[in-house]
Amino acid sequence: MGFHKLSLTGRALKLLSQREHSRLELERKLAPHVEEGEDLGAVLDALEAKNFINPERVAQSVLYRRSSKLGTSRVLQELRSKGLDDDTVRAAAEQLKDTEHARAWEVWQRKFGEVPATPQERMKQMRFLASRGFGGEVVNKVVRGQAPEAD
Template sequence: MLHKPLSDESSIRVAAIRFLARREYSYHELYERLKPRVQSYALLESVLLSLQEQDLISDQRFCESYVRSKVNSGQGPLKIKQALFHKGVAEVIICSVLADYSERWYDNAFRVWCKRFDHPGETPEDQARQIRFLQSRGFEFEHIQAALKQGRQQVSEE
């Protein structure tokens, strides 16, 4: 479906608010979504800055929502941080939001490990496969080590 070009402030604002009504967007993400449809990039920036001043666009709120969603789906801090960089969120915002979850990474890594594996790797190849899996989910090595250790303890208690 082809969209009608957005040529004035009002039409750009309406289009931006329609996006924001569905979910939070970062400033950069919304800019990139609307850029192909506008005739004036300066006007687009002006409208988005106005929405940001009115707190309708908030990179902080977007980041909190995004991190919460990704933590609940079993992703680790490295993968989340990288995705947020690509969405144009400032590093200071990313780091502050991720810091709120610092105690959850260990439990999250173990939870993700338990969903995929029922016992720690018995051979070095099995262990390497489990480590690669958790790395691909974005966990740091210390989280991975803790998850594997907890898995070994769980198996030895059974």
């Protein structure tokens, strides 16, 4: 069986079958494979026109995979790094805002599960949650043992 070289479209579809990719991510991953006479922009335009590349789906995929472990700021940073437009990132921020306390509480419960006994332990817990991208106000509530109100 001869070695079959995948076309740019084939490579893009293979990547998209594994998970949602933004246009920028596909550009970065496919650029090294562009051969003379191939037009990566045109390939990506065609995939976008057929809705194979969809910023909203990329955003939802990241939210689904990452929001249980990360705070809003880290999730939004990841969305921006994928080249998603401001409107898509803003919509994701709105979606995450309401669950920030509950998500931080879950992460804290799994990692620590109890209110710190010493100032050192308190700082350690706060640094951990902050490093995960949770906001200061939420971090303070969680480390004080303030559970999110059940809606």
